[in-house]
Amino acid sequence: MDAESLYRSQRAYFMKGQTRPAEFRIRQCETLKRAVLEYEPQILAAIGKDMRRPETESYTSEVMMIIKEIDHAVRHIRSWMKPIRVRTSWMLRPGKGYILPEPYGNALIIGPWNYPFQLLLCPLVGAIAAGNTSVLKISEIAEHSAKVIEEMVSRYFEPECIAAVQGGPEETQHLLDQEFDYIFFTGSVAVGKIIMGKAATRLTPVTLELGGKSPCIVTPEVRLETAARRICWGKFFNAGQTCIAPDYVLVQESIRDAFLASLRDTLTQFYGRDIRESADYGRIVNRRHFRRLLRLMENQKVYFGGETNESELFIAPALLQDVSPQSPVMQEEIFGPLLPVLTYRSLDEAIHFIRSLPNPLALYLFSDKKATQKRILQETSSGSVNINETLSQVTSTTLPFGGVGESGMGCYHGEESFRTFTHYKSVLHRSIRFDNSTKYAPYRTPLKYLKRVMRLIG
Numbered sequence: 448m449d450a451e452s453l454y455r456s457q458r459a460y461f462m463k464g465q466t467r468p469a470e471f472r473i474r475q476c477e478t479l480k481r482a483v484l485e486y487e488p489q490i491l492a493a494i495g496k497d498m499r500r501p502e503t504e505s506y507t508s509e510v511m512m513i514i515k516e517i518d519h520a521v522r523h524i525r526s527w528m529k530p531i532r533v534r535t536s537w538m539l540r541p542g543k544g545y546i547l548p549e550p551y552g553n554a555l556i557i558g559p560w561n562y563p564f565q566l567l568l569c570p571l572v573g574a575i576a577a578g579n580t581s582v583l584k585i586s587e588i589a590e591h592s593a594k595v596i597e598e599m600v601s602r603y604f605e606p607e608c609i610a611a612v613q614g615g616p617e618e619t620q621h622l623l624d625q626e627f628d629y630i631f632f633t634g635s636v637a638v639g640k641i642i643m644g645k646a647a648t649r650l651t652p653v654t655l656e657l658g659g660k661s662p663c664i665v666t667p668e669v670r671l672e673t674a675a676r677r678i679c680w681g682k683f684f685n686a687g688q689t690c691i692a693p694d695y696v697l698v699q700e701s702i703r704d705a706f707l708a709s710l711r712d713t714l715t716q717f718y719g720r721d722i723r724e725s726a727d728y729g730r731i732v733n734r735r736h737f738r739r740l741l742r743l744m745e746n747q748k749v750y751f752g753g754e755t756n757e758s759e760l761f762i763a764p765a766l767l768q769d770v771s772p773q774s775p776v777m778q779e780e781i782f783g784p785l786l787p788v789l790t791y792r793s794l795d796e797a798i799h800f801i802r803s804l805p806n807p808l809a810l811y812l813f814s815d816k817k818a819t820q821k822r823i824l825q826e827t828s829s830g831s832v833n834i835n836e837t838l839s840q841v842t843s844t845t846l847p848f849g850g851v852g853e854s855g856m857g858c859y860h861g862e863e864s865f866r867t868f869t870h871y872k873s874v875l876h877r878s879i880r881f882d883n884s885t886k887y888a889p890y891r892t893p894l895k896y897l898k899r900v901m902r903l904i905g
């Protein structure tokens with residue numbers, strides 16, 4: 448089906464009101480859960496073919512996360528849908544006010560390639576829970592995953608309610624030409640700007656889940672081995688191709704050498720002496736990204752790792768030291784297994800450095816000092832902060848996930864996903880029985896008197 452026919456069929460379906468009842472939304476969520484569980488082997492295999500990601504990583508970051516979102520939504524949909532009573536002022540009595548959550552209508556969800564299932568299906572849970580129809584635009588880059596998503600969605604859902612479309616920029620543009628009521632985009636800052644520009648022509652509301660350089664500050668007062676383990680896990684999960692991976696480390700200069708040694712030892716513990724042989728380490732998604740990463744490594748001092756093999760799209764975790772803030776690797780989101788380790792002298796200097804760059808999607812702080820934690824929380828801005836861990840903030844259904852400034856706008860997960868795809872309609876319901884004639888023309892009440900009454904009733 449072409450983009451226009453697909454959109455029209457979903458429009459007609461939404462207008463019939465079928466997506467609105469709680470029972471329908473819950474049933475759709477349960478269908479999605481069944482689909483994901485039944486397709487689990489194909490999902491893990493497809494991601495394996497696309498980026499040789501270990502199954503444990505794919506299970507926890509895709510299947511498990513989607514199921515958690517579904518279970519949470521199913522438990523709460525009925526209460527999220529309830530009208531919210533609000534107080535009404537004396538002037539509006541007799542009457543009552545409430546906020547009625549209603550679906551936007553037809554949602555377009557555009558996904559990236561790095562977590563191809565989770566980043567389409569978690570937003571989809573929100574869109575279903577809120578009573579919308581959805582078109583999922585799958586990224587063209589993870590091609591095995593793309594095929595599985597398309598097949599799975601078409602087997603379990605009617606296309607007029609939920610459909611998945613493969614394709615690149617051109618197909619996305621065709622979809623953007625339709626009159627969707629909500630656009631949920633996950634991807635790069637550059638494409639995010641294109642999406643928002645297009646949405647602006649119709650004043651379509653958008654959520655933009657973008658990327659950026661997420662800093663990781665390491666202070667001297669933490670256990671270095673634990674910090675190194677948690678940083679290596681977050682950085683080299685999916686071979687660094689994670690939007691909230693620590694992009695670079697800022698370590699206090701007095702512990703730099705010990706910290707680098709700790710990172711190196713951790714990598715050997717994780718992946719053994721020959722990382723290429725490890726079944727627990729992934730590959731770069733394609734040749735273009737492989738070469739981009741090689742360019743970022745050029746002229747850098749590699750402390751450890753960084754071996755490459757182009758035919759396998761393999762880049763070993765690379766610890767870079769003495770990195771200049773002006774070097775190319777510090778100018779763009781790395782999105783791969785290169786970890787620049789920079790130093791700072793005082794916390795002021797670290798904060799100043801972070802503030803000189805666009806607001807990141809995530810900020811990681813390894814510190815046990817309350818004063819340090821407070822300063823970082825108050826003096827920097829980022830989509831999320833994780834103190835003494837990496838990545839795990841994204842797994843919580845009670846913490847909204849999203850960026851700020853260049854790292855995006857809007858957020859989702861848990862109830863926030865429902866809120867994202869919901870319009871909160873204000874309703875004022877007045878009685879028809881009593882009518883205060885003083886508000887109508889001709890205005891006979893002296894203004895002085897009116898002001899006094901207004902002050903009294905508030």
Ligand code: NAD
Binds near residue numbers: 635
């Ligand atoms: P991308 O922006 O290149 O592509 C995202 C989607 O946009 C794809 O479906 C693609 O087909 C489409 N697209 C690409 N060019 C387009 C164009 N000119 N017009 C219309 N549509 C177009 O991103 P990517 O390479 O797939 O993913 C990597 C980026 O996504 C990184 O920057 C990463 O940080 C970010 N990301 C963010 C999150 C998050 O949750 N915030 C999660 C994952 C990835």
